[in-house]
Amino acid sequence: MHLKYGPAVIEGVTKDSALIVRVKKMLITEATKYQEVQIVETYDFGRALVLDGYIQSTEDDEFMYHETLVHPAMVAHPNPRKVLIVGGGEGATLREVLKHRTVEKAVMVDIDGELIELAKKHLDFMHQGAFSDPRARVVIGDGYEFVMNSEPGQFDVVILDLTDPYGPEISKKLYSKEFYAGVKKLLREGGIMVTQAGNSYFYPNTYDYVLQNIQANFSVVREYWYWIPSFSYACNFITGSDSVDPASLSEGEVDRIINERGLKNKLYSGAHHVSLFKSKVLRSRFASA
Numbered sequence: 001m002h003l004k005y006g007p008a009v010i011e012g013v014t015k016d017s018a019l020i021v022r023v024k025k026m027l028i029t030e031a032t033k034y035q036e037v038q039i040v041e042t043y044d045f046g047r048a049l050v051l052d053g054y055i056q057s058t059e060d061d062e063f064m065y066h067e068t069l070v071h072p073a074m075v076a077h078p079n080p081r082k083v084l085i086v087g088g089g090e091g092a093t094l095r096e097v098l099k100h101r102t103v104e105k106a107v108m109v110d111i112d113g114e115l116i117e118l119a120k121k122h123l124d125f126m127h128q129g130a131f132s133d134p135r136a137r138v139v140i141g142d143g144y145e146f147v148m149n150s151e152p153g154q155f156d157v158v159i160l161d162l163t164d165p166y167g168p169e170i171s172k173k174l175y176s177k178e179f180y181a182g183v184k185k186l187l188r189e190g191g192i193m194v195t196q197a198g199n200s201y202f203y204p205n206t207y208d209y210v211l212q213n214i215q216a217n218f219s220v221v222r223e224y225w226y227w228i229p230s231f232s233y234a235c236n237f238i239t240g241s242d243s244v245d246p247a248s249l250s251e252g253e254v255d256r257i258i259n260e261r262g263l264k265n266k267l268y269s270g271a272h273h274v275s276l277f278k279s280k281v282l283r284s285r286f287a288s289a
Contacts, residue, residue: 009040011054011232014202014287019232021045021055028122032114039122045230049090049123051115051163057090058230062126065196065235066161067268068226070096072276073157073194073239075257076246080156081105084186086143086174088161089115091127097159098133100261106136107155113140144173147182158183160195166206177213180240184217192241193218199233200225204283207236214240222247224276236281247277 007023021042028039038050046059057065070093074080083097085108097106110116116138120131130136139146143162160183162171173179175195183193195214200207200223215221218240225234239246251270258269 009038009042009048009050009053009055013232017202019055021048021230028118030114030118032112034112035115037112037115037118039118047123047125048230049119049126054163055230056163057092057123057126059125061229062090062092063266064226065228065231066092066096067265068224068235068272068276069093069161069194069196069237070159071263071265071268072224072237072246072273073159073192073244074100075254075261075273076239076241076244076249077156077190077192082155082157082188083107084147084155084158085109086147086158086160086162087171088159090119090123091116091130093159093161094133094136095126095128095130097157098130098135099263099265102261103135106133107139108136109139109141109143109146111140111142116140144179144182147179147186150186152185153188155186156188156191158186158191158193160193162196164196164198164203165210166198166203175210175213177216180213180217184240184242187241190241190243192239192244192246194237194239197223197236197238199231200236201282201284202233202287204287207283211238214238218242220245222277223281225279225281226276234282246273249273 009021011019023040025041035052048058049056081104083106089110165175197210220241222239225236227234251274254270254273
């Protein structure tokens with residue numbers, strides 16, 4: 001194997017494995033009040049957002065993550081008019097939510113306002129103007145406090161676009177049983193939530209903790225995953241609802257909804273949706289985390 005050494009993002013995938021991504025150019029390095037933010041130009045993935053040493057989104061493959069996070073839950077809901085996003089500082093999750101013609105209001109809550117300002121200036125290809133959409137409302141604040149202190153029954157869909165549950169301390173409480181109870185309170189009748197849930201293969205105990213906390217609050221829980229090249233692992237996702245089951249939709253039903261709502265996607269389709277819920281969630285027999 002030949003590897004050119006030079007500046008690189010060296011990201012721990014587990015305590016014993018790492019991903020090395022060679023950096024062409026360092027664009028931004030700033031310590032905000034909450035985390036270290038880097039925006040770098042990589043050889044393999046283009047421009048990338050790195051938080052506390054972990055790649056969050058890259059120019060080349062961010063659509064794989066964001067479309068797969070957002071659309072299964074949004075499409076499963078028959079009429080998602082009001083949506084809450086917790087996290088998602090680069091604005092790409094907001095972008096995907098606003099693709100749906102049904103959406104009247106999308107509230108995005110992120111604790112790091114400095115990160116959002118950096119994203120507006122340097123990651124325009126990710127947010128694509130979503131922050132300026134009249135349907136969007138951006139709240140700079142603690143997502144946990146926002147959820148726990150808001151009036152109930154406000155949203156049709158809640159999307160949790162967070163750093164990993166085994167990652168920085170900033171997001172760990174957003175995977176607790178108490179937090180999911182707060183999310184459930186915010187949902188209207190027939191509502192659905194979805195969260196990214198890290199990686200079940202390398203971190204089975206942490207993944208099961210998240211899964212069990214969602215199962216403690218919702219009667220219809222579905223798991224799915226998709227390979228994200230710049231993460232060097234398959235990212236897991238979990239939906240929770242008391243009535244909406246994304247796994248029940250057929251390929252034809254999903255394609256019909258995509259067409260009706262005017263979605264223009266690079267990856268997500270009826271075939272992609274159905275395949276997500278057919279794949280078994282895997283756990284490594286060697287993992288101890």
